[in-house]
Amino acid sequence: MQVKAKFGVGVGIIVVSLSALAWMGARESKTYYHTVAELSSLDATAQRQRIRVGGDVEAGSIQHLTGRVDFVIKAEGHSLPVSYVGHDPLPDTFKDGAQCLVEGRAMPDGRFVAEQVQAKCASKYEAAPGQDSTSAPQPGTTATGRS
Amino acid sequence: MGGGIAAIVTRRPLLIKSARNAGFAVCVLIWLSISSLAYLFVTDNFSVAYVAEHSNKTQPLFFKFAAIWSGQEGSLLFWSFILSIYVFSVLFTYRGKHPELMPYVGVVTAGVQLFFLMISNFVVNPFNVFGSPGAGAAMNFVARADGRGLNPLLEYTEMVIHPPMLYSGYTGFTIPFAFALAALLGRYPGEKWIHLTRRWTMIAWCFQSIGVILGMHWAYVVLGWGGYWGWDPVENASILPWLTGTAFLHSVMMQEKRGMMRVWNVWLVFVTFLLTIFGTTMTRTGLVSSVHAFAQSPVEPWFYAFIGIVFVVCFTAYWRNRDYLRSDNQLDSLASRESSFLFNNLILLVACIAVLSGTLFPVFSRWVQGTQISVGAPFFNKVNIPIGLFLLFLTGVGPLLAWRKTSVESLKRNFGWPALLGIVAGIAGVALGLRNFYVTVCLILCVFVTLTILQEFFRGARVISARTGSNIISSVVQLTLRNTRRYGGYVVHFGIVLIFIGFSGSAFNQDKQMDMPVGAQMEIGPYKLVHQSFDSIPETNYTSEKATIAVDHNGEQTIMLYPERRFYPSNEESGTMVAVYSTLKEDLYVVYAGRSPDTQVPVIHAYLNPLVKWVWLGGIVVVLGTILALVPNQQPVLAFNRATEPIAAGPEQSPAPLPIERRGEP
Numbered sequence: 044m045q046v047k048a049k050f051g052v053g054v055g056i057i058v059v060s061l062s063a064l065a066w067m068g069a070r071e072s073k074t075y076y077h078t079v080a081e082l083s084s085l086d087a088t089a090q091r092q093r094i095r096v097g098g099d100v101e102a103g104s105i106q107h108l109t110g111r112v113d114f115v116i117k118a119e120g121h122s123l124p125v126s127y128v129g130h131d132p133l134p135d136t137f138k139d140g141a142q143c144l145v146e147g148r149a150m151p152d153g154r155f156v157a158e159q160v161q162a163k164c165a166s167k168y169e170a171a172p173g174q175d176s177t178s179a180p181q182p183g184t185t186a187t188g189r190s
Numbered sequence: 191m192g193g194g195i196a197a198i199v200t201r202r203p204l205l206i207k208s209a210r211n212a213g214f215a216v217c218v219l220i221w222l223s224i225s226s227l228a229y230l231f232v233t234d235n236f237s238v239a240y241v242a243e244h245s246n247k248t249q250p251l252f253f254k255f256a257a258i259w260s261g262q263e264g265s266l267l268f269w270s271f272i273l274s275i276y277v278f279s280v281l282f283t284y285r286g287k288h289p290e291l292m293p294y295v296g297v298v299t300a301g302v303q304l305f306f307l308m309i310s311n312f313v314v315n316p317f318n319v320f321g322s323p324g325a326g327a328a329m330n331f332v333a334r335a336d337g338r339g340l341n342p343l344l345e346y347t348e349m350v351i352h353p354p355m356l357y358s359g360y361t362g363f364t365i366p367f368a369f370a371l372a373a374l375l376g377r378y379p380g381e382k383w384i385h386l387t388r389r390w391t392m393i394a395w396c397f398q399s400i401g402v403i404l405g406m407h408w409a410y411v412v413l414g415w416g417g418y419w420g421w422d423p424v425e426n427a428s429i430l431p432w433l434t435g436t437a438f439l440h441s442v443m444m445q446e447k448r449g450m451m452r453v454w455n456v457w458l459v460f461v462t463f464l465l466t467i468f469g470t471t472m473t474r475t476g477l478v479s480s481v482h483a484f485a486q487s488p489v490e491p492w493f494y495a496f497i498g499i500v501f502v503v504c505f506t507a508y509w510r511n512r513d514y515l516r517s518d519n520q521l522d523s524l525a526s527r528e529s530s531f532l533f534n535n536l537i538l539l540v541a542c543i544a545v546l547s548g549t550l551f552p553v554f555s556r557w558v559q560g561t562q563i564s565v566g567a568p569f570f571n572k573v574n575i576p577i578g579l580f581l582l583f584l585t586g587v588g589p590l591l592a593w594r595k596t597s598v599e600s601l602k603r604n605f606g607w608p609a610l611l612g613i614v615a616g617i618a619g620v621a622l623g624l625r626n627f628y629v630t631v632c633l634i635l636c637v638f639v640t641l642t643i644l645q646e647f648f649r650g651a652r653v654i655s656a657r658t659g660s661n662i663i664s665s666v667v668q669l670t671l672r673n674t675r676r677y678g679g680y681v682v683h684f685g686i687v688l689i690f691i692g693f694s695g696s697a698f699n700q701d702k703q704m705d706m707p708v709g710a711q712m713e714i715g716p717y718k719l720v721h722q723s724f725d726s727i728p729e730t731n732y733t734s735e736k737a738t739i740a741v742d743h744n745g746e747q748t749i750m751l752y753p754e755r756r757f758y759p760s761n762e763e764s765g766t767m768v769a770v771y772s773t774l775k776e777d778l779y780v781v782y783a784g785r786s787p788d789t790q791v792p793v794i795h796a797y798l799n800p801l802v803k804w805v806w807l808g809g810i811v812v813v814l815g816t817i818l819a820l821v822p823n824q825q826p827v828l829a830f831n832r833a834t835e836p837i838a839a840g841p842e843q844s845p846a847p848l849p850i851e852r853r854g855e856p
Contacts, residue, residue, distance in 0.1 A: 046522065046524060050524060050529060053524070054536060057537065061573055061576065064573050064576065065548075065569065067572060068569035068573060069565045071568045071572075072565050072567065072569050073551075073563050073564070073565050073566075073569075074563065074564050074565070075561055076552060076563065076564065077561070131703075131795070132703075132783035132784055135755075135763065135764045135766055136763070
């Protein structure tokens with residue numbers, strides 16, 4: 044019985060400390076997913092959180108500027124101007140019409156400042172063989188902001 | 191499958207045989223079907239939608255084969271194909287043996303095959319011709335004439351090998367699953383099924399490891415973000431069954447040798463199988479918002495239904511036969527092999543739960559709060575780094591603890607020197623300027639584990655060399671061949687150590703990005719990069735932009751690197767080709783990141799990643815160790831036992847567990 048108790052204590056310590064770490068990690072990196080339409084109606088606290096938005100890149104909207112890339116994403120009839128300020132190159136799959144996920148913060152003026160952009164070519168199922176692991180477009184495209 | 195059930199019920203030998211032959215027939219038919227798909231690809235038959243989508247006239251033959259499994263439809267058929275190879279070998283190996291067990295095994299595997307074949311036939315059929323329902327109607331004529339071509343990211347040799355390896359790992363776990371379920375359903379006596387499946391599990395685990403490592407390497411050299419692991423849902427999907435599979439490989443030893451943890455093992459193997467199916471599901475459906483998961487796919491409900499059915503079957507089988515799984519023994523001491531296995535299992539399972547919950551965080555939070563919340567790399571790293579280090583610790587400690595109870599004296603003898611030298615190495619590291627806590631711990635543990643492994647080999651070899659008079663090197667070889675499983679296991683552990691050395695290097699990664707016109711220079715760490723020339727070259731199925739960069743290391747001309755970006759006109763996609771200069775100390779990883787928007791000057795992004803090569807070396811060692819463990823033992827085991835037993839007065843002598851080990855073997 045005593046052995047079981049010792050074992051229980053060991054297990055307890057492990058589980059508790061790892062949960063604490065998990066909680067800290069989650070707080071540090073959690074990102075809220077919103078649709079483009081929801082963004083305009085968020086309250087002040089929600090505005091300050093790290094946000095992820097998905098949509099299609101509007102054709103012809105990509106402008107390469109010094110230090111940032113501006114583009115517009117559209118979803119369900121709403122559009123959102125985005126400035127990508129991340130320091131990694133944009134993924135190969137990022138182009139007009141691509142589906143993309145941007146991660147960053149919403150600014151009070153309605154512009155979204157993204158630190159990460161993931162993109163996928165809209166026309167085709169891409170995930171392909173890699174899909175069962177370190178898969179195809181994904182890690183590369185999530186590249187931004189990871190290094 | 192129906193035939194198999196009938197055979198079990200009636201136990202008529204003729205029916206059993208017919209069920210087995212039906213199993214063979216299914217396998218052969220699957221081979222036929224995958225061969226015909228291969229034929230369509232090789233002959234560029236673009237009237238078939240799947241071929242046109244994933245292949246191209248100009249694509250080299252090698253990649254035409256790879257295209258077979260590069261999309262949803264084909265990859266599912268490919269799944270069935272690999273499963274059928276396993277099933278065929280199992281049915282063939284054990285034909286006419288274990289008449290109580292094999293019919294159940296045949297039924298379970300047939301059930302799994304049935305599911306995948308149903309999907310391939312009715313939901314995502316790779317043989318759909320244009321114009322038939324389900325084939326991409328939007329496909330335009332130009333693409334149809336020549337084929338759209340493979341995703342450029344996949345035009346890479348490793349990517350041809352990676353999926354078959356990973357699938358072999360995934361599907362391979364079906365075999366232990368089938369045996370476990372079969373043993374439970376048939377109330378097959380004892381631990382026999384574990385002996386029967388041990389090799390199959392190891393084979394599956396080996397493939398899974400190769401698959402994961404290749405995937406990491408591919409992500410590293412192809413995707414061009416400078417790292418090999420990003421906790422992406424698809425990466426997580428591949429590591430989940432690996433974690434539970436590893437736990438299973440260890441905990442079966444408890445059952446084999448001590449008759450403990452029967453319930454746990456059965457559930458581990460069930461969970462491993464469910465996770466392989468779940469991994470397959472996650473990467474093909476919109477469950478988690480990842481870039482892959484944009485596309486909703488018609489297979490989704492099928493997979494959920496299958497997971498549900500498997501779970502219900504497993505649970506029912508367990509519930510009805512749970513009395514058969516009672517343990518023979520209890521845990522005796524905290525400092526025992528048993529408890530180290532328990533901790534090993536616990537921690538692997540916690541890692542698995544952590545990764546799984548992190549991956550599914552968006553799904554859970556949508557249920558609970560209504561908003562999708564995702565967690566990123568910091569979450570996974572915070573949890574998994576300590577877990578990994580604890581595992582590394584157990585890797586060193588576990589194998590040297592005795593079964594039941596270990597005395598303090600033997601702890602000292604087995605761990606004294608390794609622990610001392612490990613701590614010395616740690617202090618030396620800190621004295622030399624190491625300031626990262628985890629890396630320091632990792633250093634200590636790596637030294638410790640390596641020394642315990644070497645000590646094991648040395649002690650065993652000394653016994654042999656004393657008996658036979660041969661020198662120490664040939665004794666090590668003999669020793670290893672006499673108990674391949676044990677010493678192969680040590681080799682695998684050593685591979686894991688190497689991998690951890692590689693991981694710890696990532697704490698010191700650095701990178702730099704610069705606009706570099708021809709002639710410009712960049713300095714990173716001890717390297718100086720000089721941009722010498724820049725070309726645009728048309729190739730058969732793409733055009734490339736390539737920079738030529740001369741690398742100086744500490745002022746010496748070392749190597750030329752050619753980072754490149756390719757553009758494929760057939761599908762208007764581009765692919766980055768990374769240039770890597772890899773040494774044991776560090777990798778210099780150079781990416782051509784396109785042209786600067788204002789000046790059209792090429793942008794070069796350089797990364798300096800210490801110790802990455804050790805990860806790949808470790809991976810190779812792990813695989814070699816697993817293969818070694820699969821080699822049958824050479825016979826002089828008995829003599830060896832007699833030799834060691836008198837010396838092994840206490841349970842602490844390292845080869846002492848051998849006699850116990852023998853007991854379990856058929």
